[in-house]
Amino acid sequence: MANFNTDSQSQAIPEYASKLRHNIIRIPEEARRASGILIFGRRLKAMIFSTDPAIIRNCDADAVFAVYPFTPQPAISEAIIKYSYIPVFCGVGGGTTQGLRTVGLAKDVESQGALGVVLNAPVSNINIRAVSMAVDIPVVITVINDDTDIQARLNAGASILNVAASIRTPDLVRRIRSGFPNVPIIATGGPTGETIAATVAAGANAITYTPPSTKELFSGLMDSYRDA
Secondary structure, three states: EEEEEEOOOOOOOOEOOOOOOOOOEOOOOHHHHHOOEOOOOOOEEEEEEEEOOOHOOOOOOOEEOOOOOOOHHHHHHHHHHOOOOOEEEEEEEOOOOHHHHHHHHHHHHHHHHHOEEEEEOOOHHHHHHHHHHOOOOOOOEEOOOOOOOOHHHHHHOOOEEOOOOOHHHHHHHHHHHHHOOOOOOOOOOOOHHHHHHHHHHHHOOOEEOOOOOOHHHHHHHHHHHOOO
């Protein structure tokens, strides 16, 4: 039997939870304090950084940030988009993979249904321009340090900035926001509610959250079974 639960502090938001699907990965609530980014009428605040279909289908994120440390492959993006309940941003290169291949990959993932494409930090502005002219979905460019010429990235066709500067992320977000008050910023939130809150306070519009690994999740589950 399914249960309908309502948080006493948010009476306007009833929740449906079944016997089997109640144990999902929840993005820390601090991410929900972000303003969000409107893309084709859909407001996105919290994104899960994963390519694991099981995690993607068992989380409460608004979108998927599907970027991985290998050359992007259409078969991988197609599988993630097909099995995801929520919109997907797909990595299409920018590091090892550059040039015309990124353009072809961007067109492929757009036709598969991706909501946006993500290019890694080393990509050239010429490459960004080529991708932005080839697709009609947002082009997200990763920013990793203070040396990035933000205006040049925007001029080249970047739609959204993805700030990933490890522990320096809030500082870098704050610096970018001071110079570009209206640019959409996605940023890594870190591992805790406190670090996420700091990134949101610095000016991030949306947060990416890296979930526990399947191994970690299984470990906790098996411990609970042993203690039962």
